[in-house]
Amino acid sequence: MTAGGRYGHALFAVALGLCAAVMPARGDVYQEPEAFIAEVFGSKPAPKVLWLTQDIQAQAVAILSHPPVQLRQRYWSDAHKSVWILEEVGKEEFITAGFVVADGRIEHVRVLVYRESRGGEVRYPAFLRQFRNSKLAPDNTLDRSIDGIAGATLSVGAMERMAWLALFFDRMSRQ
Amino acid sequence: MLFFLILAVTGLILNHGAGLGLDGRYVHAGWLARWYGIQSEPPREAFRSGHHVLVAANGRWLLDGKISGERLPQPVGLIELADIFVVASETALYLFREDGELIEKLERGALPGVPVRALGSSARGIVLRTASGVFASADALSWRPSTQRSVLWSAPAELSVSQRRVYEEALTPGVSVQQLLLDLHSGRFAGRYGPVFVDLLALLLAAVSLTGAWLFLVPRLHRGRH
Numbered sequence: 001m002t003a004g005g006r007y008g009h010a011l012f013a014v015a016l017g018l019c020a021a022v023m024p025a026r027g028d029v030y031q032e033p034e035a036f037i038a039e040v041f042g043s044k045p046a047p048k049v050l051w052l053t054q055d056i057q058a059q060a061v062a063i064l065s066h067p068p069v070q071l072r073q074r075y076w077s078d079a080h081k082s083v084w085i086l087e088e089v090g091k092e093e094f095i096t097a098g099f100v101v102a103d104g105r106i107e108h109v110r111v112l113v114y115r116e117s118r119g120g121e122v123r124y125p126a127f128l129r130q131f132r133n134s135k136l137a138p139d140n141t142l143d144r145s146i147d148g149i150a151g152a153t154l155s156v157g158a159m160e161r162m163a164w165l166a167l168f169f170d171r172m173s174r175q
Numbered sequence: 176m177l178f179f180l181i182l183a184v185t186g187l188i189l190n191h192g193a194g195l196g197l198d199g200r201y202v203h204a205g206w207l208a209r210w211y212g213i214q215s216e217p218p219r220e221a222f223r224s225g226h227h228v229l230v231a232a233n234g235r236w237l238l239d240g241k242i243s244g245e246r247l248p249q250p251v252g253l254i255e256l257a258d259i260f261v262v263a264s265e266t267a268l269y270l271f272r273e274d275g276e277l278i279e280k281l282e283r284g285a286l287p288g289v290p291v292r293a294l295g296s297s298a299r300g301i302v303l304r305t306a307s308g309v310f311a312s313a314d315a316l317s318w319r320p321s322t323q324r325s326v327l328w329s330a331p332a333e334l335s336v337s338q339r340r341v342y343e344e345a346l347t348p349g350v351s352v353q354q355l356l357l358d359l360h361s362g363r364f365a366g367r368y369g370p371v372f373v374d375l376l377a378l379l380l381a382a383v384s385l386t387g388a389w390l391f392l393v394p395r396l397h398r399g400r401h
Contacts, residue, residue, distance in 0.1 A: 034284040047285070047316050071278045074285065074316075092198045154193060 027093065027115030030123060033085045036098040036112055037076050040083050047074045050173050059140070063165050064088065073169055081107065082173060084166040090116045090155035097159060099166035105135045106163060119152030122159050131159075136167045178376055185360035192353050201245055201349030208348050217343040220331035222262075224296075225255030229262060230334070233348035238262075239275055245349065252294030252329030254301065261301055261315075263294035263329075268303070270315055279315070287318035295328040302326045 031039075038044045049072045052060060060068045076083045081102040087094040093115035100108040109131045111123035121127060130146050137143040142164045148156045192198065208215055218232035229250055230237045236247050248264035255261075259278060262269040266289050270278040283289050288305030295302040300313040302321055311321035334342065355364070362369030 032284065049279075049316065069277065070280060071272065071276060074279065089199075091193050 027113050028120065029113050031098075031110060031112050033096065033098060033112055036085070036110060037083050040081070040098075040100050040108070041076065041078065045076050045078065047076055048173070049074055050169055056169075056172055059168060060165060063168060064161050075169065075173060077173065082170050084169055085112070086162040086165060088158040088162050090119055090122075090152075090158045092116065095122070095155060095158050095162075097162050099163060101166055101170040104167070104171065105133050106131045106167065108132070109159070109163065111159075114155075116155060119149070119155035121149045121152050122155045127156075127159075131163050134163060134167070136164075136171060140168070142167070178373075179380065181359060182373070182376070185356045189353070189356050189360060192356070197353040197356065198351050199245075200352040202352060202355055203347045203349040205344070205347055207350055207355075211350055213348045213350070215343060215346075215348055217339045218334060218346055219339065220333055221338075221342075222250060222253035222329055222331050224253045224260065224329060227253060227255055227260050229253045230342045230346065232343065232346040235346045235348070236262075237342060237345050238271075241275060242345070243275070251291055254294055254296040254327075254329050256296060256300060261294065263291045263303065265290035268294075268301075268315065281315060285315075287312075293328050295326040297321075297323050297326045299323070302328075304328075 034044055050056070051072050052068055052070075057068060073084070075085075081100055084099045084101065085096065086099065087096050089095070094113075095111065095115065096113035098108075098110045098112050099106060109128045111128070114120050114123060127147075127149060130144070135143050142160065146156060146160050146163075188195070188197070205215075216232050218230045218237075220230075222229040227239055229239075231247070231250050234246050234248075236243045236250070248266065250262050250264050252263045253260065258273055260271050260273070262271070266283060266286075268281040268286060268291070270281070272278055286305070287303060287310035288307035291303055291305050293304040295304070297311060299311050299321075301315055302309065302311045302323065303318070309321045309323075309326075310318040311323065312318045358364035360373075362371075362373035365372065
């Protein structure tokens with residue numbers, strides 16, 4: 001048996017996987033994050049940062065079920081609203097979503113980049129409308145449950161966690 | 176028996192793969208990489224700045240002696256500032272705390288231009304040479320075009336042959352646990368004929384089930400007739 005025959009299709013798949021691994025996935029870009037920010041504010045304001053102190057990190061872990069990947073979160077805001085561009089893994093890849101929070105409530109959500117192979121239905125307005133006007137409940141959780149989408153359970157979960165985190169970060173940024 | 180056990184156990188784990196985060200976990204072993212035919216690229220150079228050393232190969236970074244993740248791009252520079260250090264790739268900038276914890280990863284929208292050609296430091300902070308010019312920033316939040324001449328540009332240093340061997344071992348490419356279990360489950364791990372073997376085992380298992388049911392039911396049916 002030749003060496004090529006011995007390894008077979010699996011090795012080809014892994015080689016492809018390795019190539020994909022080394023090259024970061026760009027995915028389906030529905031809107032560039034900077035265009036989303038400019039759309040919300042009319043122009044792109046200077047970014048601000050929220051430093052994730054130990055208390056904030058602990059709460060973020062409770063929301064995400066894993067530690068946040070970085071120690072400071074960039075956001076854009078004016079007196080009433082803030083914009084958060086967040087990333088969370090659905091099944092295997094990051095979903096990038098933009099959240100507009102106004103007066104402690106989610107005003108608008110948009111999926112900006114979707115990299116998973118399945119579950120892209122989370123970008124549809126019919127699904128995203130569920131987040132409108134959601135806020136933090138007194139126990140610091142999202143004040144409503146979000147209806148799932150068959151075949152997109154993990155992406156729906158990721159969107160829910162990001163919405164919750166955006167509301168929490170907005171509250172922390174205004175303290 | 177062992178094959179059926181492997182099929183059952185791998186199937187069970189794969190069913191909960193997402194919850195267990197198996198796709199994000201990797202097995203790094205030289206023999207496994209060779210078995211899969213993955214070419215291991217030896218590192219050729221290292222970036223050094225102050226106390227920090229970065230060696231990269233096969234999508235992995237060895238940063239100050241610690242592996243800092245998978246699927247990472249090839250770095251173009253490393254600089255140390257007062258209380259942070261910064262690594263640049265062509266499309267992203269990574270800000271680390273002195274202890275190696277990631278402060279922030281800046282991508283295209285937060286950078287003054289891509290691709291990043293070089294990373295440097297000056298009295299004002301971080302300096303980037305990009306396709307659209309040279310920019311400086313003190314906090315990596317806002318960037319201004321820079322005409323500074325006193326920039327210390329990060330440049331890689333060639334590794335010796337012995338250093339390459341040491342680092343190559345540490346930077347062995349990995350196979351995701353999910354991929355490995357999937358290949359064990361489907362038989363692909365054994366090569367081209369592995370899936371055929373697993374198919375035959377599945378047919379054998381089906382035959383054993385059917386004949387078992389036959390042997391159980393037929394005597395009872397006959398007994399019922401007499």
